[in-house]
Amino acid sequence: MQGVVVFQSQDNTCNIEGLKNHYNAADGAYIDAICFDNINFKYEGIMISRAQIKSLIKREPGFEDITCSLRATVKQPKGILKESKKVMAIARKFTDEVVRPMSLELDKKMHEDPEYLPWEYIQKVNEWGLYTMFIPKIFGGQGYSLSCLFYLLEEIGTACLAMSNLIGVHYLGYASLISSWNMKMIDKISRDVARGEKTGEPCIISLAITEPNAGTDSQNIELMDTGNLACHAQKTDNGYIINGTKIFISSGHLSTWHIVHAYTDLKKGSENTIMFAVKTGSEGFSFGRKEKKMGQKACVASELIFNNCFVPDENVCIDNRGLRNRSKGIWHSNEQILAYIWGASRIGVSSFGAGAARGAYETALKFASETEINGQLLINHEWCQCMLADMYINAASARIAYTEGNYANGLYGLWKILNLKPLYYLMKYTHVKFLDKFYMWLWNKPVMTLIFRKLCLDFQKDAETARVDGWGSLAKVLCTDAGVKNCMMAIEIMGQAGIRHDRRAEKILRDAKLLQIYEGTNQINRINVFKRLIAPPYPQTEIFTAGNI
Amino acid sequence: MMISVSNELKMIDKAAFEYSRKILAPEREENDKFPYGPFFDHLIEKAYDLDFFHSLLPESLGGIGQSISAICTILENISREDSSLGGIILTTTATHEILLAADAQGLLKQLTENADTFKKFMVAYPLFSNPSETNHLCIAEKNKNGYSLSGAQEFLVLGGISDHAIIPTKMKGEAEYSFFLVNLNDAGVEKSEPIQSLGLHSCPAADVSFAKVKGKLIGKQGDGETYFEAMASRLSIAAAAMACGIMKGSFKEAADYCKKRVQGGRKIIDWSEVKMTLAQMAINLKTAEMVVSSACQAMENNEPDWQQCAKAAAIHVHEMACNLTNDGIQVMGGVGYMKDFGQEKRFRDAKHIQAVFGLTPMKKLRYLESIV
Numbered sequence: 001m002q003g004v005v006v007f008q009s010q011d012n013t014c015n016i017e018g019l020k021n022h023y024n025a026a027d028g029a030y031i032d033a034i035c036f037d038n039i040n041f042k043y044e045g046i047m048i049s050r051a052q053i054k055s056l057i058k059r060e061p062g063f064e065d066i067t068c069s070l071r072a073t074v075k076q077p078k079g080i081l082k083e084s085k086k087v088m089a090i091a092r093k094f095t096d097e098v099v100r101p102m103s104l105e106l107d108k109k110m111h112e113d114p115e116y117l118p119w120e121y122i123q124k125v126n127e128w129g130l131y132t133m134f135i136p137k138i139f140g141g142q143g144y145s146l147s148c149l150f151y152l153l154e155e156i157g158t159a160c161l162a163m164s165n166l167i168g169v170h171y172l173g174y175a176s177l178i179s180s181w182n183m184k185m186i187d188k189i190s191r192d193v194a195r196g197e198k199t200g201e202p203c204i205i206s207l208a209i210t211e212p213n214a215g216t217d218s219q220n221i222e223l224m225d226t227g228n229l230a231c232h233a234q235k236t237d238n239g240y241i242i243n244g245t246k247i248f249i250s251s252g253h254l255s256t257w258h259i260v261h262a263y264t265d266l267k268k269g270s271e272n273t274i275m276f277a278v279k280t281g282s283e284g285f286s287f288g289r290k291e292k293k294m295g296q297k298a299c300v301a302s303e304l305i306f307n308n309c310f311v312p313d314e315n316v317c318i319d320n321r322g323l324r325n326r327s328k329g330i331w332h333s334n335e336q337i338l339a340y341i342w343g344a345s346r347i348g349v350s351s352f353g354a355g356a357a358r359g360a361y362e363t364a365l366k367f368a369s370e371t372e373i374n375g376q377l378l379i380n381h382e383w384c385q386c387m388l389a390d391m392y393i394n395a396a397s398a399r400i401a402y403t404e405g406n407y408a409n410g411l412y413g414l415w416k417i418l419n420l421k422p423l424y425y426l427m428k429y430t431h432v433k434f435l436d437k438f439y440m441w442l443w444n445k446p447v448m449t450l451i452f453r454k455l456c457l458d459f460q461k462d463a464e465t466a467r468v469d470g471w472g473s474l475a476k477v478l479c480t481d482a483g484v485k486n487c488m489m490a491i492e493i494m495g496q497a498g499i500r501h502d503r504r505a506e507k508i509l510r511d512a513k514l515l516q517i518y519e520g521t522n523q524i525n526r527i528n529v530f531k532r533l534i535a536p537p538y539p540q541t542e543i544f545t546a547g548n549i
Numbered sequence: 550m551m552i553s554v555s556n557e558l559k560m561i562d563k564a565a566f567e568y569s570r571k572i573l574a575p576e577r578e579e580n581d582k583f584p585y586g587p588f589f590d591h592l593i594e595k596a597y598d599l600d601f602f603h604s605l606l607p608e609s610l611g612g613i614g615q616s617i618s619a620i621c622t623i624l625e626n627i628s629r630e631d632s633s634l635g636g637i638i639l640t641t642t643a644t645h646e647i648l649l650a651a652d653a654q655g656l657l658k659q660l661t662e663n664a665d666t667f668k669k670f671m672v673a674y675p676l677f678s679n680p681s682e683t684n685h686l687c688i689a690e691k692n693k694n695g696y697s698l699s700g701a702q703e704f705l706v707l708g709g710i711s712d713h714a715i716i717p718t719k720m721k722g723e724a725e726y727s728f729f730l731v732n733l734n735d736a737g738v739e740k741s742e743p744i745q746s747l748g749l750h751s752c753p754a755a756d757v758s759f760a761k762v763k764g765k766l767i768g769k770q771g772d773g774e775t776y777f778e779a780m781a782s783r784l785s786i787a788a789a790a791m792a793c794g795i796m797k798g799s800f801k802e803a804a805d806y807c808k809k810r811v812q813g814g815r816k817i818i819d820w821s822e823v824k825m826t827l828a829q830m831a832i833n834l835k836t837a838e839m840v841v842s843s844a845c846q847a848m849e850n851n852e853p854d855w856q857q858c859a860k861a862a863a864i865h866v867h868e869m870a871c872n873l874t875n876d877g878i879q880v881m882g883g884v885g886y887m888k889d890f891g892q893e894k895r896f897r898d899a900k901h902i903q904a905v906f907g908l909t910p911m912k913k914l915r916y917l918e919s920i921v
């Protein structure tokens with residue numbers, strides 16, 4: 001045989017029959033090429049022990065940290081693939097029939113009258129069943145896997161991010177509720193949503209964390225105690241009294257349930273966070289102003305005002321009574337709950353980013369394929385082809401990134417339990433009536449909450465929390481930056497047409513810019529990527545401390 | 550602008566700065582509501598009285614005959630707070646420059662001499678296109694009374710509120726285009742509602758269609774591209790000055806906010822990542838100021854490559870303005886995205902203005918062609 005054989009030795013040893021040669025390379029070195037002349041040989045493979053494999057794949061970046069999708073192909077139920085296709089098809093139909101025909105007019109209407117509330121769209125979403133679609137069957141929903149949600153959000157986001165967010169933010173509230181693992185409350189609110197679908201009176205959930213003087217402070221456990229938290233919860237005999245204000249609450253004015261974070265000790269919020277479910281109409285709870293935003297106008301950003309608002313104990317999702325006996329302690333459990341929320345919700349924002357990237361790309365592509373510049377279709381200018389290719393790459397990379405984050409959630413995060421094959425198939429193939437009959441009574445038993453908190457808070461490993469939270473941030477930064485970048489490029493390709501509202505590109509840009517800000521600015525998310533995915537092997541690292549800021 | 554050598558220029562700078570800060574800024578949010586709110590006539594009238602529309606116009610035509618630095622100073626100061634007015638001034642100045650390039654002082658005199666209000670003084674023009682790039686120009690036909698125009702002009706800036714417009718038009722069967730002056734109140738002119746756009750809400754554009762509307766030929770037939778290039782070369786730097794003004798406003802508002810806003814128990818200006826973003830913004834701003842000043846100087850000294858200086862400066866400063874205003878929102882977080890502050894408007898305006906005089910990638914290619 002003549003030629004060059006290129007191979008890589010992992011255990012520094014290789015045997016080649018005929019040559020009888022034994023190579024001992026330095027640790028980690030690669031043998032790049034060996035030349036053979038007229039020698040017959042048989043390659044026997046690389047000898048590597050189990051211990052070596054275990055040790056080598058643990059090396060940073062760890063195999064588990066960077067290959068969520070690979071692991072998911074084995075662990076994830078096969079049915080999710082079929083479901084994802086169905087969800088994408090439904091999303092495309094909904095986008096064609098509802099979203100695209102309404103989006104520009106709705107945006108205009110909101111521009112003209114910022115007080116307007118888009119109830120007609122909310123009704124449509126409710127009619128199409130999209131508010132119960134991803135609620136598990138055991139809680140009265142349709143039971144599509146939460147893993148499929150993000151494909152729906154991306155599809156709708158290609159036509160209108162605000163209208164996609166009016167669905168996404170409902171599941172943000174729902175995900176926050178789930179992260180408390182209070183099974184009674186999850187069941188109660190889920191069934192309210194399902195009832196709203198049947199009666200035609202939409203029941204939506206919002207999440208209220210941000211405060212006027214505490215944006216970053218309220219979202220990062222390290223900053224809570226030195227921050228300016230102001231939403232106070234005072235314990236009374238049968239519940240709590242909340243005082244304070246929440247701002248920038250997406251879909252607040254449209255929601256029936258609000259998952260609210262308040263603090264019994266404003267100076268020590270990290271260990272005194274209470275998660276409440278407050279219903280619209282509760283005494284002492286009212287809506288304040290609606291923010292006047294640059295984009296995503298249809299998804300109203302609300303001020304929520306709590307003035308001696310009494311919340312009974314039964315509407316407390318989780319407080320220190322539920323965290324006191326946790327193996328990780330209260331501080332770390334609160335950090336874990338926030339990680340569950342952000343790890344999931346930032347994948348939602350990432351899917352919006354991917355939607356924006358695709359929407360901008362598709363808008364520019366359509367324009368380029370119809371418009372002549374200097375006597376030649378834009379799509380035939382080489383520079384334009386390269387710009388469109390860059391935009392396609394951005395959109396595709398964004399989808400890959402949020403899909404990876406989605407897998408992280410499915411394997412280690414919020415919907416890990418629901419994606420376990422026995423539970424997944426039990427819910428998928430069991431009739432709702434049967435589930436209700438045999439399981440509904442269970443959720444009211446406190447023991448169920450105890451079991452789920454044990455499984456999801458105590459048994460979740462730190463590395464798993466880091467992976468879920470880290471990938472949430474990584475995907476969020478990558479996808480939302482890609483979205484804004486594509487919008488900028490679309491407007492450059494389209495020129496004068498790009499800055500007109502009726503050609504869509506400018507609206508996508510205005511909408512997309514918000515993605516880089518909410519759910520933690522991309523700067524804060526970069527710090528979180530460092531904290532979760534880079535810093536662990538470096539114990540000397542300081543994050544959010546006086547020294548490193 | 551970095552250079553204010555002459556006393557006259559310093560006075561213009563001061564007047565524009567004070568006007569912008571005291572008169573324009575307080576009503577910015579309200580003005581931005583147009584077309585769903587009232588048009589800001591009273592503020593424009595004040596700017597008109599202060600001669601902000603007249604800086605480049607020769608004294609013989611009722612202007613103040615200043616250099617390019619004067620209009621750049623005015624536009625930069627105004628655009629710090631509200632570049633919609635900058636867009637109105639730039640559009641009107643563009644029409645003057647086309648008429649001057651075409652040696653059509655007579656027509657220019659007709660337009661300016663009897664204009665006692667800004668509304669009569671304003672002339673509409675498709676500021677965001679390069680007529681050479683498009684195949685959809687109006688068509689002119691010669692008849693015994695002169696010329697009549699038919700067709701549609703998209704995104705005619707000030708088209709809905711001006712009495713006159715300068716329209717790029719092709720003679721039937723000819724490849725080159727010419728400019729025509731038309732009266733927008735003539736029968737046969739149809740105007741759309743104001744077009745909702747990304748930025749410059751109070752510098753409104755309209756789609757206008759013409760059905761055999763009388764037009765006056767500007768300069769020589771078929772020489773439109775020459776006049777456009779003369780105008781765009783000079784005014785591209787004025788548009789860059791607008792971008793520079795937007796950058797100044799964005800940086801100042803961001804820095805002021807960061808000095809006050811506290812998170813994690815300390816002012817956010819003390820967070821090193823925020824500092825780094827602000828530092829980059831400051832560097833970009835200073836560079837933009839230098840670039841615009843140098844280009845103005847090159848033009849005023851009539852240096853051989855002044856046109857290339859102006860075009861390169863404009864492309865570069867517009868890009869920097871888009872990046873800087875993006876960061877201007879980012880360091881302020883949620884409030885930067887809200888209309889209560891000026892940042893979101895500056896972000897929109899910066900991207901909007903980048904489209905002035907045609908597609909950015911084509912501007913880059915033409916720049917290369919001009920130097921190799």
